[in-house]
Amino acid sequence: MDLKEIQNLIKFVAKSGASEVKLEMDDVKITIRTGSENDTTIVQQVPMQAAPVVQQAAPVAAAAPVAEAAAPAASEDSKYITIKSPIIGTFYRKPSPDKPVFVEVGTEIKEGDVLCVIEAMKLFNEIESEISGKIVKVLVDDSSPVEFDQPLFLVDPS
Incomplete structure (x- = not known):
C-alpha cells in the first residue's frame, strides 16, 4: 500500500464519521482513529520491522474551513x-x-x-x-x- 492510497483512506475515514477503522493485509496493518480533537492517527506496522511507524495528520481540521465557507452559499x-x-x-x-x-x-x-x-x-x-x-x-x-x-x-x- 503506497502513501497516496493511505492518504485517500484517511480522507475517506474522516468524511465517513467513523471513529476507528482497522485494515489488515498480508504485510501491512493500519489503524485509523479520529478523535474529538479533530486529529487522525495512523499506525502502520510491517511484521518485519520491530517498531511501528506512526504518522499524525489532520484532514478533518483542514476540511472545517471549507465547510464554513460553503455554508453561506448553501443558504442562497x-x-x-x-x-x-x-x-x-x-x-x-x-x-x-x-x-x-x-x-x-x-x-x-x-x-x-x-x-x-x-x-x-x-x-x-x-x-x-x-x-x-x-x-x-x-x-x-x-x-x-x-x-x-x-x-x-x-x-x-x-
Missing part, C-alpha cells in the same frame, strides 16, 4: 437540489474529447439522463440524473479529481 442555493459524486475519480463533462458536453447550464434534464462521466481505476462510470429539472450550475471543472459525495451540479427541480 437552498431551493436547488445538489447532485453529488457517488464515487472518487476524475470528472469529465464529455464522453470523449471530440464530443460535446453532456449538459450545460440551462439544460433541461430528465431522470436517467447522463450528466457526466467519472473515471475510477480506468473505468468510465456514467453518472445519471435521479431527478428532473434544469441545470443551474456546474460545480466542478472538466478533468478535475472529485471526492465521494462532492457536489457536482445544482439543479432547479421546478
Whole structure:
C-alpha cells in the first residue's frame, strides 16, 4: 500500500464519521482513529520491522474551513437540489474529447439522463440524473479529481 492510497483512506475515514477503522493485509496493518480533537492517527506496522511507524495528520481540521465557507452559499442555493459524486475519480463533462458536453447550464434534464462521466481505476462510470429539472450550475471543472459525495451540479427541480 503506497502513501497516496493511505492518504485517500484517511480522507475517506474522516468524511465517513467513523471513529476507528482497522485494515489488515498480508504485510501491512493500519489503524485509523479520529478523535474529538479533530486529529487522525495512523499506525502502520510491517511484521518485519520491530517498531511501528506512526504518522499524525489532520484532514478533518483542514476540511472545517471549507465547510464554513460553503455554508453561506448553501443558504442562497437552498431551493436547488445538489447532485453529488457517488464515487472518487476524475470528472469529465464529455464522453470523449471530440464530443460535446453532456449538459450545460440551462439544460433541461430528465431522470436517467447522463450528466457526466467519472473515471475510477480506468473505468468510465456514467453518472445519471435521479431527478428532473434544469441545470443551474456546474460545480466542478472538466478533468478535475472529485471526492465521494462532492457536489457536482445544482439543479432547479421546478
